[in-house]
Amino acid sequence: xxxxxxxxxxxxxxxxxxxxxxxxxxxxxxxxxxxxxxxxxxxxxxxxxxxxxxxxxxxxxxxxxxxxxxxxxxxxxxxxxxxxxxxxxxxxxxxxxxxxxxxxxxxxxxxxxxxxxxxxxxxxxxxxxxxxxxxxxxxxxxxx
Ligand SMILES: [Zn+2]
Ligand SMILES: [Zn+2]
Numbered sequence: 001x002x003x004x005x006x007x008x009x010x011x012x013x014x015x016x017x018x019x020x021x022x023x024x025x026x027x028x029x030x031x032x033x034x035x036x037x038x039x040x041x042x043x044x045x046x047x048x049x050x051x052x053x054x055x056x057x058x059x060x061x062x063x064x065x066x067x068x069x070x071x072x073x074x075x076x077x078x079x080x081x082x083x084x085x086x087x088x089x090x091x092x093x094x095x096x097x098x099x100x101x102x103x104x105x106x107x108x109x110x111x112x113x114x115x116x117x118x119x120x121x122x123x124x125x126x127x128x129x130x131x132x133x134x135x136x137x138x139x140x141x142x143x144x
Contacts, residue, residue: 009101012082016059020096020104024049027098027106029121032113038074039083042119045098045106046086054085054094091135114142 004022011017024047035044056063059077063084067073073087086095098106111117114127131137 007101007103009084009096011059011077011080011084011100013077013080015062015079016056016077016082016084018054018056018058018084018096020047020049020101021053021055022049024096024104025093026109028108028110028112028125030112031115031117031119033116034068034072035113036116036118043117043121044095045108046095047098047101047104047106048088048091048093048095051087051092051094054096112137 006019006021009018009020026046026048028046030044030046032044036042062078063075064078065073065075071088071090073089074083075085075087076083082100083097084100085097088095098104108123108125110125110132111121111127112131113129115129127142129138129140129142133139
């Protein structure tokens with residue numbers, strides 16, 4: 001649709017540029033150990049998009065990919081090491097890290113994989129033990 005807004009993002013050095021269009025399917029924080037170990041940060045602020053709404057506009061050959069599981073293809077810039085996306089083929093969604101698309105208003109709706117947290121965040125948002133039922137998880141909420 002022509003009314004959909006397009007936002008620009010780029011890696012740390014700018015060798016890779018991309019756009020996202022429209023509204024994310026979901027936004028929140030992931031507390032899983034995979035996100036933590038890969039990002040070297042305590043939580044991952046995610047925005048999930050249908051893959052066809054994410055377009056690499058520069059430096060596609062500069063994108064590296066690593067996957068420990070088949071449902072998380074983690075991508076980064078080969079020049080600066082800056083993280084870009086995680087493709088989740090099983091969910092048909094791409095996680096674009098909220099930090100690299102600053103013009104998208106980050107409005108987190110939930111915490112996922114909260115059972116693995118090392119940084120409890122008491123902001124009143126639902127704390128999914130793992131992930132919601134519709135994404136193949138238990139849908140169980142943790143309460144503090
Ligand atoms: Zn880069
Ligand atoms: Zn995670």
